[in-house]
Amino acid sequence: MKFVFSGALLRFVQFEKEVAIDRNTLEDCLRRLMLKFPDLERALLDNQGNIRQTHQMFLNGEAIEKGVYSDASARQAFSVEDDDSVYILTAIAGG
Amino acid sequence: MSQSLVKALGHQPSPEHVRRVVEELMLDFFERDVNPNSMQRDEECVCLSPRVFEQAARIGLVNFLLPAEVGGLDGSRRTFGLLLEQISYYCEDMAFPSILAMFADIPNVILQAGRPDLVEEYVVPMSQGRRFATFAFTDYGEPLFFETRVRSAGDKFLLSGEKTLQTGGALADTFLTYTRDENDDIKIFLVEKDDPGVEVSPVPTLGLRSAGLTRMVLTDVELPSRRLLFGSDGLSQSQLFLNDRRLFIVCPFVGAMKFILERCIKHLNTVIREGKPLTEMQAVQSKIGQMAIRYQTARAVLHNALDRAESNEINPLFDPVISAAKYFITEQAIALADRAVRLTGWRGYSKKLPFERYLRALMAGVTGQTAQDILEIHLGVNAIAEIELAGHKRTEP
Ligand SMILES: Cc1cc2nc3c(=O)[nH]c(=O)nc-3n(C[C@H](O)[C@H](O)[C@H](O)COP(=O)(O)OP(=O)(O)OC[C@H]3O[C@@H](n4cnc5c(N)ncnc54)[C@H](O)[C@@H]3O)c2cc1C
Numbered sequence: 001m002k003f004v005f006s007g008a009l010l011r012f013v014q015f016e017k018e019v020a021i022d023r024n025t026l027e028d029c030l031r032r033l034m035l036k037f038p039d040l041e042r043a044l045l046d047n048q049g050n051i052r053q054t055h056q057m058f059l060n061g062e063a064i065e066k067g068v069y070s071d072a073s074a075r076q077a078f079s080v081e082d083d084d085s086v087y088i089l090t091a092i093a094g095g
Numbered sequence: 096m097s098q099s100l101v102k103a104l105g106h107q108p109s110p111e112h113v114r115r116v117v118e119e120l121m122l123d124f125f126e127r128d129v130n131p132n133s134m135q136r137d138e139e140c141v142c143l144s145p146r147v148f149e150q151a152a153r154i155g156l157v158n159f160l161l162p163a164e165v166g167g168l169d170g171s172r173r174t175f176g177l178l179l180e181q182i183s184y185y186c187e188d189m190a191f192p193s194i195l196a197m198f199a200d201i202p203n204v205i206l207q208a209g210r211p212d213l214v215e216e217y218v219v220p221m222s223q224g225r226r227f228a229t230f231a232f233t234d235y236g237e238p239l240f241f242e243t244r245v246r247s248a249g250d251k252f253l254l255s256g257e258k259t260l261q262t263g264g265a266l267a268d269t270f271l272t273y274t275r276d277e278n279d280d281i282k283i284f285l286v287e288k289d290d291p292g293v294e295v296s297p298v299p300t301l302g303l304r305s306a307g308l309t310r311m312v313l314t315d316v317e318l319p320s321r322r323l324l325f326g327s328d329g330l331s332q333s334q335l336f337l338n339d340r341r342l343f344i345v346c347p348f349v350g351a352m353k354f355i356l357e358r359c360i361k362h363l364n365t366v367i368r369e370g371k372p373l374t375e376m377q378a379v380q381s382k383i384g385q386m387a388i389r390y391q392t393a394r395a396v397l398h399n400a401l402d403r404a405e406s407n408e409i410n411p412l413f414d415p416v417i418s419a420a421k422y423f424i425t426e427q428a429i430a431l432a433d434r435a436v437r438l439t440g441w442r443g444y445s446k447k448l449p450f451e452r453y454l455r456a457l458m459a460g461v462t463g464q465t466a467q468d469i470l471e472i473h474l475g476v477n478a479i480a481e482i483e484l485a486g487h488k489r490t491e492p
Contacts, residue, residue, distance in 0.1 A: 046331075047327045053331035094238065
């Protein structure tokens, strides 16, 4: 599968818009991705290991329900195929 | 008295109905408590008095958005936005609706924590205008790298840093404070102005000088764990709050636009050049026409966005329609006030007329509730993402 980044997270993946990862679950793919880009973890996850709500996630162009990807066990149960794309859109605004 | 506001407004009132309600129920209050000395407050950077907000609470403006079980009026965000628009038209100090929007909204965030102790201690007194809270988010670092830090110390927390600008901070006793923890996550605390190590001081600004804008310095402020409102993902909480609120900053702008337009026409009627009032000259009529177009379009955009804010179409994290409305209305309002200054000669440039004061106040929209330049970027990224996402969709075989 591949991750596609848009917005504020790009700088944490060295501005690589698309990153291909060869694993079978969303959690394994994310772990692999964060090994490649160690700075990403703190921007992506909160201190409970959940994906921060502010990142909007899409599987093959369709929004993914938060419950399906926020915590690690849900992500482990989330299978991904070779030709899947997970798009992460992040807008962080000031007050 | 607050029940009369609910009764007078009814369910889903039209903008014109809201105008009549504000005129009937609030005009005396503005003329007695808000309008006197508005120019002097601006000149001397003096914040509106707390009495004004106590009275606003009695009318039902401060508890309008809160649920009935904590003493609120269960009012809708759309109606509140329409109220802010009309309040700004009728009262001569834009700081009033600006602070009001803050004081009426923050208790909802505290409520979201679902803690009965905090409802009792903060939300209920806030709904009655006995306590006020503001939003201490901005600091010298950007949100992912806030310089205001928190560390655990046994069962307590130690906060240090500086929050740079808070609306209504001079009147607030509580600051919803965003801090970065050891894991770079954001924790939100209720900081009180009297907590040891807290220093709140005024910040002189271009406009909105009676809005009690402050900075807050925290020096090893020790807080018990009950003051921790959200222990993780405060960043997302802030984005949900800001998205929802982004419209509230520009509701008063639209009311102010109408005030400026009318006041400008009245003034131009009195200025005789080449033997006739300026309003009879076509070049001036055309400029007034441009101002009217800015006002009418801004108002239409606002009302559309207020309707959307209540629909289930809204994206709760970053809604492009709401953000575009904030952006558009701000630009229209500034251009309209700028035109009023240009049309009114030395009087417009001086304190003889209120237009320079309004122009300075409206400039708040350039930076406040997300800077315009940043909104442009987010809206661009969002529009590009929509197209990219469509390209990622699977087509049925
Ligand atoms: C009247 C008023 C009331 C306010 N009230 C509050 C309040 O109650 N609570 C609170 O917490 N804050 C408040 N603020 C602060 C406000 O939210 C911030 O000023 C705003 O979010 C912008 O942040 P900043 O000032 O740090 O700007 P900066 O981040 O320093 O940005 C300044 C400019 O730099 C450029 N820029 C910055 N980043 C980028 C980028 N990534 N890409 C391209 N260009 C960029 C843009 O032109 C931007 O406008 C208030 C501000 C005003 C004016």
